[in-house]
Amino acid sequence: xxxxxxxxxxxxxxxxxxxxxxxxxxxxxxxxxxxxxxxxxxxxxxxxxxxxxxxxxxxxxxxxxxxxxxxxxxxxxxxxxxxxxxxxxxxxxxxxxxxxxxxxxxxxxxxxxxxxxxxxxxxxxxxxxxxxxxxxxxxxxxxxxxxxxxxxxxxxxxxxxxxxxxxxxxxxxxxxxxxxxxxxxxxxxxxxxxxxxxxxxxxxxxxxxxxxxxxxxxxxxxxxxxxxxxxxxxxxxxxxxxxxxxxxxxxxxxxxxxxxxxxxxxxxxxxxxxxxxxxxxxxxxxxxxxxxxxxxxxxxxxxxxxxxxxxxxxxxxxxxxxxxxxxxxxxxxxxxxxxxxxxxxxxxxxxxxxxxxxxxxxxxxx
Numbered sequence: 001x002x003x004x005x006x007x008x009x010x011x012x013x014x015x016x017x018x019x020x021x022x023x024x025x026x027x028x029x030x031x032x033x034x035x036x037x038x039x040x041x042x043x044x045x046x047x048x049x050x051x052x053x054x055x056x057x058x059x060x061x062x063x064x065x066x067x068x069x070x071x072x073x074x075x076x077x078x079x080x081x082x083x084x085x086x087x088x089x090x091x092x093x094x095x096x097x098x099x100x101x102x103x104x105x106x107x108x109x110x111x112x113x114x115x116x117x118x119x120x121x122x123x124x125x126x127x128x129x130x131x132x133x134x135x136x137x138x139x140x141x142x143x144x145x146x147x148x149x150x151x152x153x154x155x156x157x158x159x160x161x162x163x164x165x166x167x168x169x170x171x172x173x174x175x176x177x178x179x180x181x182x183x184x185x186x187x188x189x190x191x192x193x194x195x196x197x198x199x200x201x202x203x204x205x206x207x208x209x210x211x212x213x214x215x216x217x218x219x220x221x222x223x224x225x226x227x228x229x230x231x232x233x234x235x236x237x238x239x240x241x242x243x244x245x246x247x248x249x250x251x252x253x254x255x256x257x258x259x260x261x262x263x264x265x266x267x268x269x270x271x272x273x274x275x276x277x278x279x280x281x282x283x284x285x286x287x288x289x290x291x292x293x294x295x296x297x298x299x300x301x302x303x304x305x306x307x308x309x310x311x312x313x314x315x316x317x318x319x320x321x322x323x324x325x326x327x328x329x330x331x332x333x334x335x336x337x338x339x340x341x342x343x344x345x346x347x348x349x350x351x352x353x354x355x356x357x358x359x360x361x362x363x364x365x366x
Contacts, residue, residue: 004104006090006115008127014090014115020099021092021121029192031092031124032200037075039068039099068099072106085111092117092124125192128199129226135202136228142348143233145215145321146241148178148306149248149255149298151332151340152214155241158341165211172197175221176255177214178306180269182221184258194223210348215318234317238324239344243332245302251332252298260292273305 011017017034019026022045026036040048044067052060083089089107093099096119107114117124144152153170160166170177173194174186182188189197205211213233218225243251259266266289274282281304288297325347329336 004108004115005096005118007118008124010115011090013088015087016089018089018091018103019093019121020103021094025094025121028190029121029125029196031121032196034092035079037079037103039071039093039103040064041071044071064098065102068102072103076106076110080107083112086113088113088115090115090117092120094120095122096120128196131203132195132199132226133228135199135205136226136232139202139205139207139232140210141233141236142210142212142344143215143236143238143318143320144212144241144344145238145318145324146243147248147302147310149252149302149332150241150243151251151255151337152241154332154337155340155344156212156214158338159212159344162341162345164341164345165205165209167201167205167211167213169198169214169216169225170220172201173220173223175223177216177220179272180256180259180266180301182265182269184262184265188221188223191223195226198226198229212344217313217317235319237348238318238320239347240321240324240326241340242326242328244330245299247330247332247336249295249299249302252302253294256294256298260294263289263292277304 006013011031017031019030019034019036020039021036022038022040022042023036024042026034026038030036044064048060048064048067051063089112091100091103091107091114093101093103096117100116100120104114104116119126144155146152153168153176156166156168170181172189174183174188175181176183188194215233215238216225216230218230267286270282270285270289273285277285281300285297285300288294288300327340327343327347329340331339
């Protein structure tokens with residue numbers, strides 16, 4: 001291989017990974033742990049690109065070269081000023097082209113053993129997709145099922161505290177998955193960034209041990225689950241939480257209490273169900289939202305939306321749902337959730353023996 005060039009397989013062999021792309025490209029997705037030191041900022045990249053299309057490649061390179069030199073000089077005097085002689089960075093741009101090539105050349109002229117990532121972010125992106133397709137069917141999934149309000153995410157957290165392997169897709173997606181699931185303080189990541197975070201988790205799992213995961217549809221909010229993962233989940237053993245309606249309603253009221261402070265968001269979510277419910281029902285739900293009558297509203301959502309959808313989807317989508325162990329409960333508070341986690345661990349005789357007993361929960365209810 002050409003001197004000063006590295007592959008995706010060698011990512012872990014460097015002291016620092018530098019993303020030389022623009023801040024906008026970096027915000028969409030990046031190699032985990034990378035620092036953004038752009039050689040062209042967002043506006044400069046647009047100007048150079050426009051010049052390339054409208055005038056000539058030469059004029060674009062002349063302006064781009066001056067801007068790249070100015071930006072690299074600033075990084076040398078700022079972020080890179082204290083790096084030791086034996087510091088070994090990896091630099092990448094979109095395709096492993098001129099932006100990262102220029103940066104790598106400058107750093108090597110300084111005296112550092114800098115390397116350029118072959119194929120750039122584009123090759124890393126292909127690597128993520130390839131590895132998700134490899135890991136998803138190879139891992140031993142256990143799917144936690146249950147209608148909305150069954151505290152499945154909290155059960156996953158209790159399983160993790162017990163030492164079990166878990167994958168919380170809704171945390172990675174910054175969305176609770178339901179029609180009301182948008183979080184008030186966390187926007188959803190881009191699809192690419194979601195998949196990179198997923199790849200990071202998948203590659204860290206021990207394939208000899210089961211991984212507990214919550215049953216999901218193909219979409220979590222605006223994000224799509226990769227096809228290899230959703231298909232692997234649907235073929236995997238299931239455990240079904242069967243909580244009483246009263247326990248689920250109490251949990252939903254706690255878990256979505258913040259919606260009482262954002263009636264506009266709540267009513268906007270209700271409007272998303274307009275094609276599935278009658279105008280009279282939607283108007284009634286708007287009225288309940290307006291008066292902050294969350295128990296009454298969530299009760300109707302359970303009866304008219306969540307449960308009918310659950311009955312249609314689980315048997316049809318998750319092949320092992322019909323034979324899944326059923327765990328009945330009337331307690332979805334912290335203690336009841338810990339009990340469910342213990343019972344789930346006990347339903348799998350091949351479960352990791354070293355998992356510690358679940359201790360009393362210190363999490364906020366819901």
